[in-house]
Amino acid sequence: MVTELTARPWLNQYPEEIPASLEYPHQTLHSYLQEGAEEEPDKVLLHFLGKTMTFKQVYEEAKRFAGQLQQMGVHKGDRVAIMLANTPQSVVSYYGILMAGGVVVQTNPLYVERELEHQMVDSGAKVIICLDLVYPKVKAVKEKTALEHVIVTHIKDYLPFPKNMIYPFIQKKNTGMKVSVDYDAGTHSFTELLKKKPAAVNPVEIDTEKDLALLQYTGGTTGAAKGVMLTHRNLVANTTQAIRWMYTMKHGEEVILCALPFFHVYGMTIGMNYAVLNRAKMVILPKFDTKQTLQAIEKQKVTIFPGAPTMYIGVINDPNVGKYDLSSIEACISGSAPLPVEVQQRFEHLTGGKLSEGFGLTEASPVTHFNLMWGKRPTGSIGLPWPDTNVMILSAETGEEAPPHEVGELLISGPQVMQGYWNRPEETAAAMQNGWLYTGDMGYMDEEGFFYIVDRKKDMIIAGGFNIYPREIEEILYEHEAVKEAVAVGIPDPYRGETVKAFVVLKDGKQVTEKELDTYCRSQLSSYKIPRMYEFRDELPKTMVGKVLRRALQEEEKERQKSG
Incomplete structure (x- = not known):
């Protein structure tokens, strides 16, 4: 195969404001937070349910937290897990x-x-910061992992008065849980740690091109959960x-809605890191809620709203959407699932802003392609490669670069592409060859340089923006005593994009209900x-060698929905 592109037609589509190549300072992520604190200490970095924190406040708390982690024995390269919803604590912990x-x-x-045990064992994390609501799960798996310290926080810890007093009662009513935390030498309170006398932070030399900042777990291009470095x-x-x-978008003037979870690389990069690097204000929501989102956009004058199609669908279909002023919206970045044209058009009409679709994968930090915000946006296209991002469509027939409109595998190279999979050299070698990341996605490029995806990774299901790997669901089903065979597939869903359906064959003489x-x-x-539907069958369609024909089941469902 060729290792250099013969042409980059997408560069001809770039407006003059976007160069083909950019300069990337050799800076650590946290150095941008420090710069913001030093240059604009009183500028608001985040807003959380009425609570605001400036760049200086977030930086000072992150520095205190860093000192406490080092006192616990965290050294360069040690893994520290964050198991939090979107909160100020997740920003402070991260940096x-x-x-x-x-x-x-x-x-x-x-x-x-x-799932938690697998990730902690695989990463070898020494410390985890978690919400009180998930503490029981962390406590249950701690002894099976390398975890030495658990740091527990509460959503109320960063709420203003009187919300901080009321929230525990609301939480108990909504969840039925009142968690009791057993504080000891290995279990700490997040807020109490920050109240301690500041521990000096020992400076750590970081090679920005080689030293890891993040292990982000994903099914990757082959379906097995692994850490992307x-x-x-x-x-x-x-x-x-x-x-x-x-x-x-103006440096230092934007307000970005952070409803996408920070524990997903998309929300982390296009929400949290974008805000810190571009000196924007984050409006943080602990989870996506349509009413809270509409209120936040109106009250905080949100200008950028990154999201998944399900979020935009929720907004445009809210019966009270007309009561809110959404005119502050300028740019919306849609990812995680295909964006229906009707949703794009309705949202843009409603807000007056631009909603464009992009494409990426965890292995690329995650964005590789995006449609122009203010320019040509062909229907169904994932857009153009970003600056310094090379993309090749690899022909299955010739093993070389495919001509325009020929479908092949999408290969990517660029400064955002991962170093590999954590402790998985063989899988790294399979995914990264000759300087290219093999995505496993099938697509094509048109003659103008716009790209289109025609088929996703073989089996992956994307439901409501979440990547779901059928193999994991199937393995759980196979462990049930009544199940002989099982296959999970993604079927079309008007709200989630796709939803999970399981086809099950029972063992002779065994019975089990859908419930x-x-x-x-x-x-x-x-x-x-979790599968939203189950169908019991006497047998599953298979190839001559016994492989289940997953696509055949999906086609059956599509035909059934059309005729139904």
């Missing part, structure tokens, strides 16, 4: 870990014990590319991975 020389391991608070330079480069792509399987899966899987 504090980096200041201490640690590597952030973002952990989904929805994980069940099995991203350096400071990877993340700084991708954030810089985002800033330059949205060239009308019983649902209860079983809920005990083993995060809520977004």
Whole structure:
């Protein structure tokens, strides 16, 4: 195969404001927070349910936290996990870990014990910062992992009065939980740590091109959960590319809605890191809620709203949307799932802002392509490669670069591409060859340089912006005593994009109901991975060698929906 592109037609589509190549300072992520604190100490960095914190306040707390982590024995390269919803604590923890020389391991608070244990064992994390609501899960798996310290925080800790007094009662009413934390030598209060006499932070020399900032877990291009190794330079480069792509956005003047979770690399880069590097104000929501989102946009005058299609669908279909002033919206960055044209058009009409679709993957920090905000946007296209991002469509027939409109595998190279998979040299070698990242996505480029995806990674399901890997669901189903065969597929869903359906063949003489399987899966899987439908069959369609024809089941469902 060729290792250099014969042409880059997408560069001809760039407006004059976007250069083909950018300069990426050799800076750590946390150095940008320090610069903001020194140059504009009183500028508000974040707003959280009525609470505001300036650049200086966030920096000082992150520095205090870094000192405490180093006193706990965190050294350069040690992994520290964050298991938090979007809160000020997640921002303080993230930059504090980096200041201490640690590597952030973002952990989904929805994980069940099995998933959490796998990630902690695989990463070798020494410390975890978690919400009180997930503390019981952390406590249950701690002894099976390398975790030495657990730091517990509460959402109320960063709420203004009187919300901080009322919130525990609301939390108990909504969750039915009142968590009791067993504080000891290995279990600490986040707020109490920050109240301690500041510990001096020992400066850590960081090689931004080689030293990791983040281990981000993903199913990757082959479906098995693994840690993507991203350096400071990877993340700084991708954030810089985002800033330059949205060239009308003004440094220091934007307000960005952070409803996408920071534990997802998309929300982390296009929300949190973007705000710090571009001196924007983050309006943080602990989870996406349509009413809270509408209120936040109106009251905080949000200008940038990164999201997933389900979020925009929720906004445009809210019965009270007409009561809110959404005219402050200028740019919306849609990712994680295909954006329906109707949703794009309705949202733009409603707000007067621009909603464009992009494409990326965790292995690329994550963004590689994006449609122009203020320019040509072909229907169905994922857009153009970002500056310094080379993309090749690899022909399956010739093993070389495919001509325009020929479908092949999408290959990517650029400063945002990962260093590899954590402790998985063989899988790294398979995914990264001759300087290219093999994405496993099938697509094509038109003659103008716009790219289109025609098929995703073989089996992955994207539901409501979450990546779901059927193999994990199937393995859980296979562990049930009544299940002989099982396959999970993604089927079209008007709200989530796709939803999970499981096809099940039972063992002879065994019985189980849909409700019983649902209860079983809920005990083993995060809520977004649980099949929404089950269908019992006598047999599954297979190839001559016995491989289940997943696509055949999906086509059956599509035909059924059309005729139904």
